[in-house]
Amino acid sequence: MHAPRTALAATAVGTLLALTGCSSGDGTSTASTGAVKLTSTTPAASGALDNVTWNLPMGEPITLDPAKVGDYSPSTVASNLCDPLIRLKPDYTLAPGLATVWKRPDPKTLVLDLREDVTFWDGTPMTAKDVVASLSRQGDPATQSVNTQVLASVAGITASGEHQVTIRFRTPDELFLKYLANGFGAVSEASYLKKAGASYGTAKGGLMCTGPFELKSWKSGESITAVRNADYWDTSLRPRAKKLTFTFITDNGTLTSALLSGQIDGSYEIPSTVARALRSSDAGTLYYGPSAQTVFISPTGPSSPLADHRVTQALSLVLDRDALVKNVFDGAAQKLKTSIPSLVWKNGEAADVYAKGYDELPAVPDVDVDKARKLVDQAAPKRRTVTVATAAGDQQSLQTLTFVQAAAKRIGLTIVIKQLQPTQMSGLFYDASLREGLDATMALGYVEIPDPLSYAQMFTSPASPMNWIRYDNKQVTSLLTRSQAVLDPEESASLFTQAQALYSQDLPIVPIAAPYERMFLNKRLSGAPASFAYINMPWAAQLGATGGATS
Known part of the structure; x- marks a missing residue:
């Protein structure tokens, strides 16, 4: 939510971005949305750099252990340090990473052939035993991995050769392979993992990975520094920058000044208020790109007034999304029918099936106050005051909730905005005690892997720790379970869209x-x-x- 793993990681739609891709002469992939120009890549660089300073606007990471990385800041850093078995491309499709080939001899077996020319930063060759250790440790409760659910269908992970790993499943699992493109699939050195123990991924314990940059130092509260891996196995991606320094500026004014002055070279997740100041600056370029992020309101427990889908439908009916996108997101966003953006599936094998399923969903509603009032009256919630959490300092979410607050007032609902410190806000997604006294949360989520099923299951599966309201639609659960167990992309997508059509009607979320x-x-x-x-x-x-x- 900042990304429950898919995580939320992490979060559709044939027409979401309304993109028709084209390519310019400089190699930049762009598309027009009517409001802004979307760019998947920037012009290729040609020169070397001594140092790059990059900001993490969501704050300092708590850990860099790939098994525990599930949020913006740690993922932004770790993705350059620890290579995954499969690599994610800018268009959200998959490509070989540390695994060169993958095959399925039968529906319950996945075989990964590994690169034979990879070494860790300390010069030790990577072998199958490192992959087995990296994946298997995430099933150990002591690791506290955010990916334990990925192993739910796994019967065993073994080294079937020095550079080959075999995964056997209790039931077929079409999601597992895709999870190998995020922190779950990142490979660490087995002996180093054993030596570092619980401190792995911390400032004290460090890391031992194979990525293009090596973790050099971590000064708590100040910066994280990585240096170029001159022996990186992928010669096409050997870094031009000798040193990469990450800073943790979360204040919008300070960040704006630092970017304009050149004190900081760049940042992802530029807040909309900062974007307005940077858009016309000659200090650099503000790029807009396709995204798998989503903003929605989600109830935090079964006693919340919003746990009744009639109340969330009512709230959706009085929300002027056009005005919100224009004024809060500065036009750099799209309305959604669901909570899953199309980048997640739009370039995949079954894109047409997903697009058809999305197109058949009811349109994003126009404002209808009378209909909304009737829904609230039918639901007759015991309480009409709703306390919604957001992160302190997150001006975009605060402005969004202010819009929601004004809209809710028109149908007799009172929205109380509660700003939490970033660590509290991030923690409430995993710690039920931090959700006490709250009715809902303003969620900024994202889908980490190119498959919408992973995100939908988090909110609809009775067994999911993210299913806070105990939603239980047996037909939805059956369809999504079957979708995961089908290895044919189009059949899996068809089952998913059938489930999506059902949970879009009764799952109490406000996209x-x-x-x-x-x-x-x-x-x-x-x-x-x-x-x-x-x-x-x-x-x-x-x-x-x-x-x-x-430079």
Whole structure:
């Protein structure tokens, strides 16, 4: 929510971005949405860099352990340090990573052939035992992995050769392979994992991975520094930057000044208020990219007034999304019928099936106050005051909730906005005690892998820790379970869209908008992807100077 893993990780739609891709002469992929121009990549860099300073506007990471990474800041850093078995591309499709080939000898077996020329930062060759250790440890409660659900259908993970790993399943699982593109599939050195124990991924314990940058230092409260891996196995992505320094500026005014002055070279997730100040600046370029992010309101428990889908439908009916997108997101967002943006599936094998299913959903509603009032009266909630949590300092979410607050008042609902510190806000998604006294949360979520099923299950499965309201539609659960167990992409997509048509009617969530990715690059830099796919790809390895000389 900041990304419950898919995580939320993490979060449709044939027409969501309304993109018709084209390619410019500089290699930049762009598309027009009517409001802004979307760019998946930026012009290729040509020069070397001594140092790049990059900001993490969501604050300092708590950990960099790939097994525990499930939020913006840690993922932005870890994606450049720890390579996954499969690599995510800017268009949200998959490509070989540390695994060169994958095959299924039968529906319950997946075989991964590994690269044989990969070494960890300390020079130790990567073998199958490192992959087995990295994946298997996430099933151990002591690891506290955010990916334990990925192993639910796994019967065993073994090294079937020095550079081959075999995964056997109790039931077929079409999602597992896709999870190998995020933190779940990142590979760490087995012996280092054992030595570091619980401190792995912390400032004290460090990391041992194979990525294009190596973790050099972590000064708590100040910065994280990584240095170039000159022996990186992917010669096409050997970094041009010698050093990469991450800062943690969360104040919008301070961030704006630092970007305009060149103190900071760039940042993803630029807030809309900062974007307005940067848009006309000659200090660099503000890029808008396709995104898998979604903003929605979700009830935090079965006693919440919003746990009744009639109340959330009423709230949806009085929300002027056009005005909200224009005024809060500065036009850089799209309205959504569901909580899953189309980038998640629009370039996949079954894109047509997903598009048809989305098109058949009811349209995003126009404002209808009378109908909304009738729904609230039918629901007759015991309480008409709703306390909604958002992160302190998150002006975009605060402005969104102010819109919601005014709309709710028209149908007799009182929205109380409760601002939580970032650690509290992030923690409430995993700790039920932090949700006490709350009725709902303003969620900024994203879908980490190219499959909408992963996100839908988190809110609809009776067994999911994210199903806070105990939603239980047996037909939906059956369809989604079958969808995961089918390895044919089109059949799986068909089952998913059938479930989506059902839960879109009774799952109490208020979809608000799908914001585009916003990235700022200082004029001396280029090369980084502008797509939200950066969250799970080695984006910084593509950074370089705009000219041929070292900067």
